[in-house]
Amino acid sequence: QLLGNQDHIKAEIEKLKQTYDSQQQKLEEKMIAMGKELQEAKTAIRDTRHKLAEQSAVLLASQSQLQEVEAENSRLQLRLKELNEEYRSRLAQYVRDVADYMDSKPSNRAGPGKAPAVHAAMKRFVDSMLEEIRASYRAREEQLAGAARGYRKRMKSLVKKHENLLIAYSMQREQIRSLGSSDMDSGPAELHFAVTDPELLTNTTQELNRLRESKAKLEMQLRDLQK
Structure with missing residues (x-):
């Protein structure tokens, strides 16, 4: 009877050992899998941060281009103003020249036949x-008009490109935020890079900017609540 009990105990111990070994193996496999997932998550975070930094740099460059074109437009406006002033100045000079010309012609003294x-x-x-x-004014006006058309075309292209970059940047920020890491910086809000010049805004971009402003406020409120 005693030997039978010992055999039974040994069998139970062996069974427990096998169960423990099986659970230990599963735990080790799970830890390896979790370690792999953690490493992949770190890699994804690093890649996303890198992409976000690249997007920020591209957006800053795009903003710089927009500012350059805006400055070019200001120069065109100034040149047009100068052209108008020059035109008025030349007209005034023309009036003086006509007066001088008339004074230099003794028409009354020359007799009626000379008139x-x-x-x-x-x-x-x-x-x-x-x-x-007129010829001088037309030539310069056409030159300025051509430059203005080129400016508008270039500006339209830049604004469209900038909006596409903003959308890509927004997606990168949302990807970082979805990872749920509180110590990760998702970069400045999209509103920071938005085009705000009224002359460059369409109805769509104005509405997008309003949404970006609301989103930026909500993000600030959320950060305050998480403190």
Whole structure:
């Protein structure tokens, strides 16, 4: 009877040992799998951070390009103002030249027979001066108009590219936030990089900026609650 009990105890111990070994193996396999997942998560975080940094750099470069084109537009506006002032100045000079020309022609002293010739000469002088002013103004106006068209086309392309970059940047931020790590910096809010110049905004971009502003406020409130 005693030997039978010992055999039974040995069998139970062996059974427990096998169960323990099996559970230990499963635990080790689970730990290895978790370690692998953790390493993959760290790699994903590192890659996402790298992509976010790249997106931030590209957005900053895009902002710089937009500012350069805006400055170019300001120069065009200034040049147009200068052209208008120059046109007025030349017209004023033209009036003075006509007055000087009239003063230099003694039409009254030359007798009535000379008057038609004097008037014809004056008309040619006036027509020539006006045509010169018009031609000069047209040439410069066309030059500025061409530059303005190029500016608008370039600006439209840059704004579209910038909006696409903002969307990609937003997706990267959301990917980082979805990882749930509180110590990870997801970068500045999209509003920080948004185009705000009223002349460049369409109805769609204005609405997007309002949504970005609301989102930025909600993110700040969420951070305050998590402190």
